[in-house]
Structures are given as structure tokens and as C-alpha cells.
Amino acid sequence: MGSASSMLTQYDIEEVQEHCNKLFSQQEIVSLYQRFCQLDRNAKGFISADEFLSVPEFAMNPLSQRLLKMVDGLNFKDFVAFLSTFSAKASLQQKIELIFKVYDSDCNGKVTFNDIIEVLKDLTGSFMSDKQREVYHLSQSVMEQVYWAET
Amino acid sequence: MANAPDNKLTSSSSELDLDRPNLEDYLPSGSMQEPRGKLRLDCGLVDWWTVCRRDLLDISPTLTEAAGAIVDDSFTRCFKSNPPEPWNWNVYLFPLWCLGVVIRYGILFPTRVLVLTLGWIIFLSSFIPVHFLLKGNDKLRKKLERCLVELICSFFVASWTGVVKYHGPRPSRRPKQVFVANHTSMIDFIILEQMTAFAVIMQKHPGWVGLLQSTILESVGCIWFNRTEAKDREIVARKLRDHVQGADNNPLLIFPEGTCVNNHYTVMFKKGAFELGCTVCPIAIKYNKIFVDAFWNSKKQSFTMHLLQLMTSWAVVCDVWYLEPQTLKPGETPIEFAERVRDIISLRAGLKKVPWDGYLKYSRPSPKHREQKQQSFADSVLRRLEEK
Numbered sequence: 056m057g058s059a060s061s062m063l064t065q066y067d068i069e070e071v072q073e074h075c076n077k078l079f080s081q082q083e084i085v086s087l088y089q090r091f092c093q094l095d096r097n098a099k100g101f102i103s104a105d106e107f108l109s110v111p112e113f114a115m116n117p118l119s120q121r122l123l124k125m126v127d128g129l130n131f132k133d134f135v136a137f138l139s140t141f142s143a144k145a146s147l148q149q150k151i152e153l154i155f156k157v158y159d160s161d162c163n164g165k166v167t168f169n170d171i172i173e174v175l176k177d178l179t180g181s182f183m184s185d186k187q188r189e190v191y192h193l194s195q196s197v198m199e200q201v202y203w204a205e206t
Numbered sequence: 207m208a209n210a211p212d213n214k215l216t217s218s219s220s221e222l223d224l225d226r227p228n229l230e231d232y233l234p235s236g237s238m239q240e241p242r243g244k245l246r247l248d249c250g251l252v253d254w255w256t257v258c259r260r261d262l263l264d265i266s267p268t269l270t271e272a273a274g275a276i277v278d279d280s281f282t283r284c285f286k287s288n289p290p291e292p293w294n295w296n297v298y299l300f301p302l303w304c305l306g307v308v309i310r311y312g313i314l315f316p317t318r319v320l321v322l323t324l325g326w327i328i329f330l331s332s333f334i335p336v337h338f339l340l341k342g343n344d345k346l347r348k349k350l351e352r353c354l355v356e357l358i359c360s361f362f363v364a365s366w367t368g369v370v371k372y373h374g375p376r377p378s379r380r381p382k383q384v385f386v387a388n389h390t391s392m393i394d395f396i397i398l399e400q401m402t403a404f405a406v407i408m409q410k411h412p413g414w415v416g417l418l419q420s421t422i423l424e425s426v427g428c429i430w431f432n433r434t435e436a437k438d439r440e441i442v443a444r445k446l447r448d449h450v451q452g453a454d455n456n457p458l459l460i461f462p463e464g465t466c467v468n469n470h471y472t473v474m475f476k477k478g479a480f481e482l483g484c485t486v487c488p489i490a491i492k493y494n495k496i497f498v499d500a501f502w503n504s505k506k507q508s509f510t511m512h513l514l515q516l517m518t519s520w521a522v523v524c525d526v527w528y529l530e531p532q533t534l535k536p537g538e539t540p541i542e543f544a545e546r547v548r549d550i551i552s553l554r555a556g557l558k559k560v561p562w563d564g565y566l567k568y569s570r571p572s573p574k575h576r577e578q579k580q581q582s583f584a585d586s587v588l589r590r591l592e593e594k
Contacts, residue, residue: 109570110281117576118269141269180581183588
């Protein structure tokens with residue numbers, strides 16, 4: 056558990072709350088901080104990829120590598136901001152942004168046909184092969200490339 | 207092999223302590239709902255999203271699971287040692303606490319060290335002659351060594367002011383039986399050993415513990431393994447089988463969890479102990495946290511520090527239950543047998559079961575687990591595809 060130096064002050068909590076647009080209550084931020092300190096073993100101020108992967112439930116998740124890219128090395132404020140997307144109170148816009156980023160693995164602002172195939176490969180492993188292409192011809196007919204306009 | 211529980215979010219909320227906020231409040235399972243009505247955005251992102259959801263690309267449950275694992279997961283909970291609540295926070299409790307510290311460190315601790323030293327002197331002065339002089343008379347030597355090991359363990363327990371309540375019939379020396387127990391700390395072994403001289407299977411430790419292991423514990427017939435060596439498992443399995451067959455070997459004690467857990471949960475039992483073809487006698491151990499937290503977090507403390515912590519607390523209070531011996535039922539696999547015994551032990555000691563392999567503390571999950579998830583996702587996608 057966290058050592059004595061990892062106490063949050065009221066200012067800290069409010070700052071973090073502002074940063075995540077008040078999607079978490081103060082009690083939730085305190086709990087998240089305890090969790091952050093638990094995962095961050097040598098109190099570096101961020102959680103390394105290795106420490107995330109030491110949670111077996113996370114490591115087993117097929118999309119863990121993609122999420123890891125987004126969450127690796129974040130400090131506590133950004134960690135909370137990242138998790139706030141999963142809150143029930145988060146806007147649909149925010150959620151869709153996250154999903155877009157998960158798909159857009161080469162971070163070029165576009166989700167192409169290949170990006171979608173890649174995600175499907177992650178999710179299904181070796182259990183779906185040529186069928187993948189079949190499925191995508193179906194959905195391909197409905198949309199082409201999707202662009203994300205920077206806000 | 208471990209399967210994540212299907213309904214992870216609801217099961218974790220029922221296990222949460224009252225003062226921890228409900229996981230469901232900030233990660234409800236249905237957090238990525240179908241948008242009500244269409245929001246027009248410039249890039250048509252929402253249309254894409256709606257299409258994707260309908261057309262099999264719904265990754266939101268997987269993402270939510272991953273985020274849920276980041277926020278709280280049942281595996282790390284097994285190894286969390288809760289720091290004791292400070293109760294000395296006001297003017298009149300603080301002097302009382304100081305008095306307690308003075309008594310514990312100034313009076314109890316030196317007395318205990320004295321008792322332990324005395325015990326070692328008596329033990330060594332009897333063990334060494336017995337071990338070397340009675341080399342010829344094996345039966346007598348073993349009997350005496352057994353009594354002496356039980357004696358030194360009693361001294362250890364006395365040195366922490368151990369108050370151990372044993373329930374159930376004492377273990378008997380019979381061939382073809384193994385004892386299994388849940389594991390919280392190495393002191394589990396000492397507490398059980400003071401009642402019956404078990405032969406235990408342990409991880410070989412460095413330092414003075416290793417020295418004790420190779421000299422004294424060798425005489426009771428202990429078996430060593432090395433967690434990090436892959437081939438080791440077969441060698442150990444063979445040693446176990448040989449030991450159990452031997453008629454006058456000490457009864458074998460195994461901790462099937464394979465690692466120390468914090469005495470609130472049990473992790474999955476390794477099947478090694480359950481495929482030896484003999485009766486399994488479960489032992490449940492529960493420590494009373496009010497006096498001291500006996501969980502040995504080997505990553506945070508060395509064993510020496512752990513012992514010192516025990517010796518400077520008021521007492522180590524625990525209950526030991528010797529439970530009814532179990533045998534493999536017809537048609538039951540060793541893994542099912544292991545789970546059944548784990549059920550019995552967890553029920554008796556009031557521990558919650560967790561579907562994780564304790565060795566995940568030291569290594570990453572094998573690709574098998576991810577493949578299971580991938581397969582089920584692929585199956586559901588293919589199924590929906592067929593429905594079209």
C-alpha cells in the first residue's frame with residue numbers, strides 16, 4: 056500500500072477532479088490513488104507497462120497492448136483522465152474518441168480497413184482467418200475511410 | 207489454468223469491503239450504450255460507431271473489462287496487506303500506545319529473544335549429539351529428531367506468544383496420506399510442526415533459512431523445489447510419490463497454493479498434491495488480524511524482518527482446523543479434486559476463493575488464457591455472421 060509520502064491533499068484532489076471534468080467524485084479519486092500507488096511499486100509517479108501487465112486480468116485481455124500504449128507512463132492526473140472515459144457520466148463523444156484511438160493504432164488520425172482488420176486479429180487471434188476478410192467485405196460496403204477532425 | 211469469472215463486475219462488487227466505493231458506480235457494465243438518437247458530427251463518427259456496433263465490432267465490453275482490471279482486480283487483492291488502522295491519534299490514546307510500544311519492545315521482545323535463544327541451545331545441544339552419535343540406530347534417531355523438531359517449533363511459537371487453537375483430530379502417521387493447508391506465511395509450517403512433525407515441501411530459500419532447511423529440516427524428510435526451474439516439477443513430483451509410498455516417512459505437508467496469500471483469499475490449488483493417489487487431509491489456518499497481520503509479503507519483507515515484526519507484537523493468535531480426509535471420487539479429475547478441497551478449506555477458514563494461479567505473482571499469464579478469450583469472441587462473431 057502507499058507509504059506516508061503518498062497522501063493526497065484537498066488541493067490535489069480538486070486539481071485531479073478538474074482535469075477529468077468532474078467525472079469522478081472525490082472519494083473515487085482517493086480510491087483510484089490508492090490503486091495507483093499499489094500498482095506503482097517503486098513510487099516513481101507513473102505506472103510502467105510491466106506493472107500494468109502484472110495484473111493478470113489485464114494481461115489476458117486481447118486489447119491490452121493497445122490500451123497499454125495509451126496508458127503507459129501516465130502520471131496520476133492523466134491516469135484518472137483516461138479512466139474517466141469509462142465512467143457512466145462520460146460523454147458519448149469522449150467514449151467514441153477512445154474507441155477511435157484504440158482502432159487507430161498507427162495514430163495517423165484515420166481508421167482504415169486495415170486498422171479494423173488488425174483489431175479483429177487482436178480480438179480473435181488464430182481463431183478466425185479468411186472469414187475475417189469475408190466479414191469485412193460486408194461492413195466495408197457501408198463505409199470507407201473515417202476521418203477524425205482535430206477539435 | 208485460470209478462467210476469469212464471467213460476471214466480473216457484479217461478483218467484485220459483492221466482495222468489496224464497505225468502505226471501498228462500489229466498482230459498479232464508476233464502471234457499470236453497460237457503460238457504452240447505443241446512442242439515443244443520432245448526433246450529427248462532421249466526420250460521421252457516430253454513424254460509423256453505430257454501424258460497427260451492429261456489425262460485430264463491439265469492442266466496448268473488452269475495453270471495459272481491461273479498464274476494470276486496471277481499477278481493481280481480484281488477483282492483486284489476494285496479496286494486499288492492509289496497514290492497521292491507527293488508533294493512537296488523540297491525546298489520551300497516544301500515551302497508552304507509547305506505553306504499549308515500551309512494553310512490547312522493551313519487555314516482551316527481550317524476553318522472547320531469551321526464550322528463543324534458550325530453545326536453540328537446548329535444541330542444538332540435543333540434536334547434534336543425537337544426529338551424529340545415533341547414526342547406526344536409525345529408528346530411534348528419527349524418533350528423537352522428530353521430538354526435537356517439535357520442541358524447537360514450540361519454542362518459536364512461544365517466542366511470538368502464539369495462541370494456537372487446534373480443532374479436530376490430530377494427524378496420525380499412516381502411509382498414503384498427504385496433508386494440504388492454505389498458506390499465509392512460513393510460520394504456518396512452524397505452527398503445524400509443533401503439533402506433528404511433518405515433512406514439508408518448500409521453496410529453497412537463501413540465507414540462514416536455507417541453512418536451517420538443509421540441516422535440520424532435512425532430518426524430518428523435507429523436499430525442496432525451485433520455482434524458477436521448469437524441469438523441476440517432474441523431479442519434485444517423483445520425489446513426492448516416493449515419499450508418500452515410504453512407510454516410515456513423516457506425513458507429508460503440502461501448501462498447494464504455491465505462494466503466500468494474505469489470509470483473506472485462497473488462490474487456485476496446484477494439482478500436484480492431488481494426483482498422488484492417496485488420501486488428502488485438508489488443514490485450514492486462520493489468523494486473527496486484531497493481534498498481528500501474519501501475512502508474509504515476501505516482496506516487501508525478508509523473513510527475518512517478518513519474524514522481528516511478529517516478535518514485537520502482542521501475540522499471534524490463530525485457529526487450526528484438521529478437517530476430514532478426502533479421497534478422489536470416481537470420475538473426478540485431480541483439478542476438480544483440488545477445487546473441492548479448496549472449497550472445504552476456504553469454507554472452514556472463512557476465506558474467499560479467487561480463480562487465479564498463485565504463480566502469476568512471479569510470471570505473466572500464459573497465452574492460453576488470452577486464446578480462450580479470443581476463441582469465445584471469434585465464436586460469437588462467427589455465430590452472428592451466420593445469422594445474417
